[in-house]
Amino acid sequence: MGQPSWCSEATSYGRVARRLTRIKAADTRLSPLSGMLDRSAAPSVAKGEPLLRTSGLSKTYDMGELKVVALNQVDFSANAGEFIVILGPSGSGKSTFLNLIGGLxxxxxxxxxxxxxxxxxxxEAALTRYRRDHVGFVFQFYNLVPSLTARENVRLVTEIARNPMRPEEALDMVGLGTRMDHFPAQLSGGEQQRVAIARAIAKRPDLLLCDEPTGALDSKTGVVVLEALTRVNAELGTTTLVITHNVAIRAIADRVVNFADGGIASIQVNAQRMSASSVGW
Amino acid sequence: MHALHLKLLREMRRLWPQILAIALVMAAGVATLVIGVGTYQSLAQTRSAYYESHRFADIFATVTRAPRSLLTQIAAIDGVLEVDARIAKHALMDLETMTAPASALLVSIPRQGDVALNRIYLRSGRLPEVGNTFEAVASEVFADANGIREGSRLKLVINGALREVTITGIALSPDYIYAMAPGEVMPNEGGFGVLWVPERNLAAAYDLAGAFNSLSIKLLPGASEAAAIERLDRLLEAYGGQGAYGRERQTSHAYLDTELTQLRAMSQVLPPIFLLVAAFLVNMTLTRLIALEREQIGLLKALGYSSWAIAWHYIEFVLLIAILGTVIGFALGIWAGNQLALLYARFYSFPILIFSRDPALYVIAAFVTVAAAVAGAVRAASTAAWLPPAVAMLPPAPPHYRRLLKADIRRLFPEPRQTSVMVARHLLHWPWRTVGGVLGAASSVAILVGSLWTVGAMEFMIDYTFNKSDRQDATLNFVAPKPLSALYEVARLPGILVAEPFRVVGAEIGSGHVTRRLAISGRLPETRLTRLLDASSATVALPDSGLLITRPLAEVLNVGRGETVEVKLLEGRRNTALLPVAGVIEGYLGMAAYMDINALGTLMGESDLISGAAVSIDPASQDKLFSLLKESPSLGHLSLRSAALERFRETMAQNLFVMVGVLVALAGVIAFGIVYNFARISLSEQGREMASLRVLGFRKGEVAGLLLAEIGVVVLLAQPLGWLLGYGLAIAMVKGFSSELFSMPLVVGPEVYAYSSLVVVASALIAGLVVVRRVDRLDMIAVLKTRE
Structure with a gap:
């Protein structure tokens, strides 16, 4: 196709998805997170199958007199193996959305x-279990444990995971095989963020949620981090959601979801994903 | 209000639990200081005022009988200011309130009523008058215990005759502040009393007209006591003098002195511990507060506040805590001090109790507390205040952690959990804080070990004295020595199962320049009721010749087994002899010497005389025996074991348990204060990491475990150190409190360590759980959005 690599379907998508989920919910009638405590009850989903979906998801913060609607009626769905970039200005509700689907x-x-x-x-306990077994997180400020080395930071997670990879393997994947015994304070920002990615993927999560992973990094370092993320997505098939307000990143996604005013404004599908090394800002 | 003051008050409101915990530790220090020094001052002032106003003597002596004409010679001794001669006799008493016979000390009051020394203080009623009926004034504690008032009538066996005595008043005297019957260990409130009787009545009853048997002397200020005693002894020797002694061996004075020493020791040891811990807590808390406010400090300086203003701002914060601690401490100290003084007033008879409210004490307590707090704050405040504003506004350099062990050593051990690694590295990242925490918790354990052990030691002494050593049900002390045949009379009394004779002779035992006056007890070589024991409670056989002496006596004389001591008998023909020390036995209740009853008889140049008998009694016939004994004219003093034991425990319970209870509470305050602040600061430093762990899927319990593990390590390390320090405290107490009258056995049982640790671990756990609740409230979302 000679068309640009993505096109808009913002108007119809939400409605369709909402209808679909309603049907599905009526079918299954499952209690919240039933079976979540047993990983075997949640078999890995084949690539392309739906992994995550929301319908009418809303969040209002009660600030005494004032009620702030942070998220308003969001219908969304992500398929297994997808790489999704969520774009939007600050206050558009993207972080709130990520916190909700991350069980935070x-x-x-x-x-x-x-x-x-x-x-x-x-x-609360079921959500903790969900985060522990299924979700990997990467944050803007890395949130590494300063008293543990890179390897130990990863091991922190592999110790409580059911089917983890070896910490060294995870660090190799993000290109830090040689700096495993350094403490966070001895690593650059980009390196620290890659340790955070290694820590997030070492448990082989079903879902990788990244909140502004390049927000604190310069362009060059940011690209290295994005490369690590796309590599994980490609090699492990981990469904990845990246929140950013950096428009340049959208080209590396399967799908781009634009947030505005607490809801999804539009969704674009990239027919062709660009490699992380080809973006810059 | 100044903006910085507003900030200060809001800061205090936010940090109130930590501030309160620190203030309470300070309050404990202030309170112990106020209680210890305040009560010491109250008692010491009361005693010295009482001694002064009622002319307490300096030297005391007992003779068999001496003529009053001797007093002129005594008054002529160098340094003697005043002489007071009395008649003092023990008598049996039949009280309706007691089944067993009680004993009384009858003390004469001179004719005109103008007593030179040891004047009585008449609480109520009037002085007794000479007449055909016996009148007497009764000692207050005894009267209160038996419900005796003016007009009460008592039945006494006075010199073998049953007499009725009418009580005309209630009184106290400075030589019986702490009244103990002879041969007793603790005061027997109901069973022993002093009765002051007109001299003419008593002289007539004991055939001592124109004579005396008890002497008190007041010396000129600066006069030599030893010289006066030596001259006095020479004068009294011919009259059956049993050796004069100074105040330090006067029972009432010596016991009160021991109590005062203990109080002073408490006020010297405890407050510094509390204040050191408080200073440490201030330092720890303020260092963290300043680290959190680093940017604010930079901003304030950029706005033009001087370094001094900022340093003063934090010092003010600490001063407010110190003031809070001081005020709570004063309130607690005054309240507990009054309670303690009232408790003392029950045991000791004072006409009035002077509550010392020396303002200097309060000023010093406040000053010391403020100084400790500021000392704890000064480093933290000054480093913050003198940071250049530009530097202060930047975040501090990230903490630099390092691995604890080299790679090849690490390989020897299994891979630890990473959470354990976090705990270990965090504790070692702040080594001084960790050491401070361990020392603080250890001091709390030490205070507990150092106070709880006394309970066990007392129990040990009760067991040693009453179950192992002196197993008789009662001891009969004859008024005067009797022939051995009197033992058969005793044995024939109803209910007497076993009767063992003993002979007691006053003697002076010396080695080199050191001499001590005490009673040598003569016993049968094989006894079933009374036994002589060594430190391991094993029976020591009485040798045919030679002495067995108690450890305190051996220490004072500096002699051991096989060495000889010089023995000068103070009764009979006053024979002297060099006797070998055949062995040293344990003796917690002062100095004593024992020998074979026949060998003692030979030494005395007498044959088969006994001073009394130790008896075991058939409980079924006990009442019959007592009613018979009450009217027995020949019997002297009877001391009952069960009564003695009961009194001992009662005294111990009230005196010791109150003190121990207070100390347990104070130690709990330290442990809580240390652990609470330690945990709060640890949480503050690691809150971000902990929230991140929650995001990564760690359960609340697992994250709380980090905090509890850290506290656990500190508290655990503190235990053995605390035990060791506590044992040291116990040793110091044994050394400090042992007198020639009394020494404590250094028995620290495993239960002492266990209870101490239990109290500290429980306080730590409560503090830990209070802090851990905050882990539940960690904000997972905020922590992801902010840089530290």
């Missing part, structure tokens, strides 16, 4: 499902 926060209304487990309404 509870929704005010609406539903969020991971495979056939409902996240909304799940208890």
């Amino acid at each position: 926060d509870t929704a005010t209304s609406g539903e969020a499902w991971f495979q056939d487990h409902q996240l909304t309404g799940a208890r």
Whole structure:
């Protein structure tokens, strides 16, 4: 196709997805996160199958007199193996969205499902289990443990995971095989972020959630980090959601979701993904 | 209000639990200082005022009988200011309130009522008058215990005759502040009392007209006590003088002195511990607060605040904590000090109790507390205040951690959990804080070991004295020595199962320049009731010749087994002899010497005389025996074991347990204060990491485990150190409190360590759990959005 590599379907997508999920929810009638405590009950999903979906997901912060609607009626779905970039200005609700689907926060209304487990309404312990077994996180400020070396930071997670890779393997994947015994303070920002990625992927998560992973990095270092993320996505098939306000990154995604005013404004599908090394800002 | 003051107050409101924990540790220091020094001052002032106003003597002596004409010679001794001669006799008493016979010390009051020394203080009623009926004034503690008032009538066996005595008043005297019957260990409130009787009545009853048997002397200021005693002994020798002694061996004075020494020791040891811990807590908390406010400090300096203003701002913060601690400490100290003084007033008879409210004490306590707090703050405040503003506004350099072990050593051990590695590295990253925490918790354990052990030691002494050594049910002390045949009379009394005779002779035992006056007890070589024991509670056989002496006596005389001591008997023909020390036995209740009853008789040049008998009693016939004994004219003093034991425990319970209870509470405050602040700061430093761990899927329990593990390591390390320090405290107490009258056995049982650790671990756990609740409230979202 001679068309640009992505096109808009913002208007119809939400409605369709909402209808689909409603049907599916009525079919399964599963209690929130039932079976989540047993990983075998959540078989790996084949590439292209739906992994995550939300319908009418909303979050309102109650600030006394003032009620702030951070997320308003979001319908969304992500398939296994997809690399999704979520774009939007600050305050557009993208981080709130990520917190909800990452099991870090509870929704005010609406539903969020991971495979056939409902996240909304799940208890605190079940959400912890969900994060522990299924989700990998990468943050803007890395959030490494300063008293542990790169290898030990990864090991911190592999120790509590069910089917982890070796910490060395994870660090090799992000190109840090030679700096494993350095403490975070001895690593550059980009290196630290790659340790964070290694830590997130070492448990072989189903879902990798990255909140502004290049936000604190310069362009050159940021590209190295993006390369690590796309490599993980390609080699492990990990469904990856990257939040950013950096428009340049969108070219490396399968799909780009644009957030504005607490909701999805538009979604673009990239017919052809560009490699991380070819972007810059 | 100044903006910085507003900031200060808001800071204090935010950090109130930590501030309160520190203030309470300070309050404990202030309180112990106020209680210790305040009570010491109250008691010491009360005693010295009482001694002064009622002319407490300096030298005391007992004779068999001496003519009053001798007093002129005594008054002529160099340094003697005043002489007071009395008649003092022990008598049996039949009290309706007691089944067993009680004993009384009858003390004469001179004719005109103008007593030179050891004047009585008449609490109520009037002085007794000479007449055909016996009138007497009773000692207050005894009267209170038996419900005796003016007009009460008591039945006494006075010199073998049953007499009725009418009580005309209640009184106290400075030589019986702490009244103990002879041969007893603890004061027997109901079973022993002093009765002051007109001299003419007593002289007539004991046939001592124109004579005396008890002497008190007041010396000129600066006069030599030893010289006066030596001259006095020479004068009294011919009259059956049993050796004069100074205040330090006067029972009432010596016991009160021991109590005062203990109080002073407490006020010297405890407050510094509390204040050191408080200074450490201030330092720890302020260092963290300043680290968190680093950027604010930079901003304030950029706005034009001087370094001094900023340093003062943090010093003010600490001063407010110190003031809070001081105020709580004063309130606690005054309250507990009054309670303690009232407790003392029950045991010791004072006409009035002077509550010392020396403002200097309060000023010093406040000053020391403030100084400790500021000392703890000064380093943290000054490093912050003198940072250039540009540097201060930048985030601090990231903490530099390092591996603890080299790679080849690490390989020898299994891979530890990474959470354990975090705990270890965090503790070692702040080595001084960790050491401080360990020392603080250890001091709390030490205070507990150092106070709880006394309970076990007392129990050990009770067991040693009453179950192992002196196993008789009662001891009969005859008024005067009797022939051995009297033993058969005793044995024939109803209910007497076993009767073992003993002979007691006053003697002076010396080695080199050191001499001590005490009673040599003569016993049968084989006894079933009374036994002589060594430190390991094994029986020591009485040798045919030679002495067995108690450890305190051996230490004072500096003699051991096989060496000889010079023995000068103070009774009979006052024979002297060089006797070998056949062995040293344990003796917690002062100095004593034992020998074979026949060998003692030979030494005395007498045959088969006994001073009394140790008896075991058939409980079924006990009442019959007592009623018979109450009217027995020949019996002297009877001391009952069960009563003695009960009193001993009662005294111990009230005196010791109150103190121990207070110390347990204070040690708990230290442990809580240390652990709470330690955990809060650790949480503050690692809150971001902990929230990150929660995001990574760590459960609340696992994250809380990090904090609890850190506390656990500190508290665990503190235990053995605390035990060691506590044992050292116990040794110091044994050394400090042992007197010639009394020494404590250094027995620190495993239960002492266990209870101490339990209290500290429990306080630490409570503190830990209080802090751990904050782990639940960690904000996972905020931590992801902010740089530290």
